[in-house]
Amino acid sequence: MQDHFELNMDEYLPLRDVVFKTLRKAILTGEIKPGERLMEIHLAKKIGVSRTPIREAIHKLEQEGLVTMIPRRGAIVAEISEKGLRDVLEVRRALDTFCAELACERISEEEKEALRRACTDFEEAVKTGDTTVIAKADVAFHDIIIGATGNERMVMTINNLAEQMYRYRFEYIKDASQHERLIKEHRALLDAILKENVIGAGEAAREHIDNQEKSILMQIHLDEK
Amino acid sequence: MQDHFELNMDEYLPLRDVVFKTLRKAILTGEIKPGERLMEIHLAKKIGVSRTPIREAIHKLEQEGLVTMIPRRGAIVAEISEKGLRDVLEVRRALDTFCAELACERISEEEKEALRRACTDFEEAVKTGDTTVIAKADVAFHDIIIGATGNERMVMTINNLAEQMYRYRFEYIKDASQHERLIKEHRALLDAILKENVIGAGEAAREHIDNQEKSILMQIHLDEK
DNA sequence: GATGATAATATTGTATACAAAGTACAAAGT
DNA sequence: ACTTTGTACTTTGTATACAATATTATCATC
Numbered sequence: 001m002q003d004h005f006e007l008n009m010d011e012y013l014p015l016r017d018v019v020f021k022t023l024r025k026a027i028l029t030g031e032i033k034p035g036e037r038l039m040e041i042h043l044a045k046k047i048g049v050s051r052t053p054i055r056e057a058i059h060k061l062e063q064e065g066l067v068t069m070i071p072r073r074g075a076i077v078a079e080i081s082e083k084g085l086r087d088v089l090e091v092r093r094a095l096d097t098f099c100a101e102l103a104c105e106r107i108s109e110e111e112k113e114a115l116r117r118a119c120t121d122f123e124e125a126v127k128t129g130d131t132t133v134i135a136k137a138d139v140a141f142h143d144i145i146i147g148a149t150g151n152e153r154m155v156m157t158i159n160n161l162a163e164q165m166y167r168y169r170f171e172y173i174k175d176a177s178q179h180e181r182l183i184k185e186h187r188a189l190l191d192a193i194l195k196e197n198v199i200g201a202g203e204a205a206r207e208h209i210d211n212q213e214k215s216i217l218m219q220i221h222l223d224e225k
Numbered sequence: 226m227q228d229h230f231e232l233n234m235d236e237y238l239p240l241r242d243v244v245f246k247t248l249r250k251a252i253l254t255g256e257i258k259p260g261e262r263l264m265e266i267h268l269a270k271k272i273g274v275s276r277t278p279i280r281e282a283i284h285k286l287e288q289e290g291l292v293t294m295i296p297r298r299g300a301i302v303a304e305i306s307e308k309g310l311r312d313v314l315e316v317r318r319a320l321d322t323f324c325a326e327l328a329c330e331r332i333s334e335e336e337k338e339a340l341r342r343a344c345t346d347f348e349e350a351v352k353t354g355d356t357t358v359i360a361k362a363d364v365a366f367h368d369i370i371i372g373a374t375g376n377e378r379m380v381m382t383i384n385n386l387a388e389q390m391y392r393y394r395f396e397y398i399k400d401a402s403q404h405e406r407l408i409k410e411h412r413a414l415l416d417a418i419l420k421e422n423v424i425g426a427g428e429a430a431r432e433h434i435d436n437q438e439k440s441i442l443m444q445i446h447l448d449e450k
Numbered sequence: 451g452a453t454g455a456t457a458a459t460a461t462t463g464t465a466t467a468c469a470a471a472g473t474a475c476a477a478a479g480t
Numbered sequence: 481a482c483t484t485t486g487t488a489c490t491t492t493g494t495a496t497a498c499a500a501t502a503t504t505a506t507c508a509t510c
Binding site for chain 3: 014015044051052055123
């Protein structure tokens, strides 16, 4: 009757999920570039599994919008146009604003505490200068707000939208000139939510996304030049 | 140089998509009930294809949230809880409101005309009393508004959410006592958008969803009794 | 009769084989 | 030189075979 085994259960992960994660990461980090074809046999050999898990992973990527499929031609990594990006951000603006407002009404004391901590964690993360750490801290902060709505569908929906932006997010978080602004905006959002100031929280969230949009679009235009 | 061939191209549809549509319909109409298992070999025999397209279709259903998968156990038709339904409607409330507001600012003259027509079409549809016709007309009306935002991601996101509700939607549109109210609300929404009255359109959309929620939840509670 | 071990069965996960369609390239005709 | 057609090759779509695991049934033991 020992229970100190930590019962790892050695979490079994289907190969399709392993492949999915592998490919997703490769796309998000730009290792595989937009427009590039994903060929099953090729990938199967490279990763060392059969075509079946590859196919299933590619289909998942399609549903996530990271690749587009052409019948009998296979999959290519999705180009995300500026219009596409604006569209994603427009939907997120509506949802993030709403989340901030809802969070004011529904957030628990524990979540308030967690949010406070996440906010300072983010500030610490910025100090490290490590992009990955900063990005994670940022996601953590926002996840608490979204989670505080208690709406799981909202979490799923926003995650799906976020997926579409990760490729750019990373670039934009790398830009150190944005960091102070990010900290300020997070604090404003934190304050409003702690005070349960619905209007203020909504506005802070909207502004946060607006600035993000400006920043990302600027990045894209720089890349293009 | 004839171009009157109509070149049907006999649109090829992969079996996985055929199976997907078949299963989806079966789930949405209640032919397969929540909690029921979807077993690959059984379905393959029943539909008359191999397991491969069945698997792929089931994975698509999972992504759409219509089934939930348990590793090494397969898929079961997703139970949608009352909480889950409320969550979906809460997200839709935020998005539909936003869409109505955006539509005011972006709708073209052609779309205005289409919307007017869709509104009267809906009224005609109600007169027929045919649930399927009514449901289609209702979808058409709302699709124009969502489409008028010019935001494709918005269309995708809302479609995804709508998917989750179709099972209940049908029940609630069957309820004839709601029809007059629906017509009134559609007219209010139409008027506000035609006048490009942003506030009014948002309110009308919100109220429309609110009433829908009340009605559907009532239905569910009736079913449970 | 209840319980636990073990075998039988059912079902998913993965790999491979085959079919069909699409693509590219070369040879033949103009 | 250019177009057209045919053929070889690539790649996806589908079917099936095999492996691993979970479920169920059976039987022995207490």
